[in-house]
Amino acid sequence: MTATLERAVTAETIEAMAARIRGGDRRALARAITLVESRRADHRERAEALLEALTPVAGGAVRIGISGPPGVGKSTFIEAFGLHLTGRGHRVAVLAVDPSSQRSGGSILGDKTRMELLTRDPAAFIRPSPAGATLGGVARRTRETMLLCEAAGYDVVVVETVGVGQSETAVAQMVDVFLLLLLPGAGDELQGIKRGIVEVADILVVNKADGELKGAANHAAAEYRHALALLRGTGGWTPPVLQCSALENRGIDKVWDTIGRFRAQMGEALAERRAEQARSWLWRELGDGLLDALRSHPAVAAALPGLEADVVAGRLLPTAAARRLLGRFLER
Numbered sequence: 001m002t003a004t005l006e007r008a009v010t011a012e013t014i015e016a017m018a019a020r021i022r023g024g025d026r027r028a029l030a031r032a033i034t035l036v037e038s039r040r041a042d043h044r045e046r047a048e049a050l051l052e053a054l055t056p057v058a059g060g061a062v063r064i065g066i067s068g069p070p071g072v073g074k075s076t077f078i079e080a081f082g083l084h085l086t087g088r089g090h091r092v093a094v095l096a097v098d099p100s101s102q103r104s105g106g107s108i109l110g111d112k113t114r115m116e117l118l119t120r121d122p123a124a125f126i127r128p129s130p131a132g133a134t135l136g137g138v139a140r141r142t143r144e145t146m147l148l149c150e151a152a153g154y155d156v157v158v159v160e161t162v163g164v165g166q167s168e169t170a171v172a173q174m175v176d177v178f179l180l181l182l183l184p185g186a187g188d189e190l191q192g193i194k195r196g197i198v199e200v201a202d203i204l205v206v207n208k209a210d211g212e213l214k215g216a217a218n219h220a221a222a223e224y225r226h227a228l229a230l231l232r233g234t235g236g237w238t239p240p241v242l243q244c245s246a247l248e249n250r251g252i253d254k255v256w257d258t259i260g261r262f263r264a265q266m267g268e269a270l271a272e273r274r275a276e277q278a279r280s281w282l283w284r285e286l287g288d289g290l291l292d293a294l295r296s297h298p299a300v301a302a303a304l305p306g307l308e309a310d311v312v313a314g315r316l317l318p319t320a321a322a323r324r325l326l327g328r329f330l331e332r
Helices: 003-011 014-022 026-037 041-057 074-087 116-120 142-151 168-173 186-192 195-200 211-228 252-266 268-296 298-313 318-330
Strands: 062-067 092-098 124-130 156-160 177-182 203-206 241-243
Touching: 014 026, 014 041, 014 142, 026 041, 026 124, 026 142, 041 142, 062 074, 062 168, 062 252, 074 092, 074 116, 074 124, 074 156, 074 252, 092 142, 116 124, 124 142, 142 156, 177 195, 177 252, 203 211, 203 252, 211 241, 241 252, 252 268, 268 298, 268 318, 298 318
Parallel strands: 062 156, 062 177, 092 124, 092 156, 177 203, 203 241
Antiparallel strands: none
């Protein structure tokens, strides 16, 4: 956080910041997201107070998660999809999660440069965030950021995950509909995509169905439909396999219409899904909070270097070291 932004976040009252966000102030929204993403204890207190003030006016957006393998064209699709929605009078927030370096912890955060047209659209808001050490293709505070965007009046919130992988299903636990983008030419890719992410996808879309890839896209869609026939749907919904060309802006309208059909057919099941997501969020926060408390505990901090050295040297089993650290943490 820059010094200027730090002063602005600290000086502004929670009430004033909440009022500006409710009024659709994009700069206030950006500052609030920075506050929410901060790991400082004083910032966490302010962030929680801000979220409590805004929660009553949040929750009304269509929440969409989008994932897919590298090269599938997620950014191109999201830009075409976002422009289609803003053209129909919607306000769209895109939360793009970028991978963080395991060595430096840094992140490129290049999604805004890849969505140049959508970035300039006054009805759209794009926020890239680093994934950090959080698994599942999302950032640690993506849920809170969604609430802030909804409070600011965005009626469609899109969460773009890092990419496809075995743990990329985390986004399905925070959205209404999970969209999986696929490349033409099923074959090896069908084997490479983890079954888990296909099972939780509500809609599958074969992108890049244009030019010489049209035939491959038709074949891929047929292969995925056959594969999905072996899996059970949710709430009577069988995940459809659509085709589109984000580059040529074809099939985007059908994707949005299908999302509408999904939400209409799911009905009360969507409210139940959000309730279960809230329960999952609670336990996730408990786990993260306990881990933070464990790491900052004086007795644990004092014993950790020696026990960690013993584990690395093979003198002590990790399970035994963990039990000793937990014992120190729970000592009264």
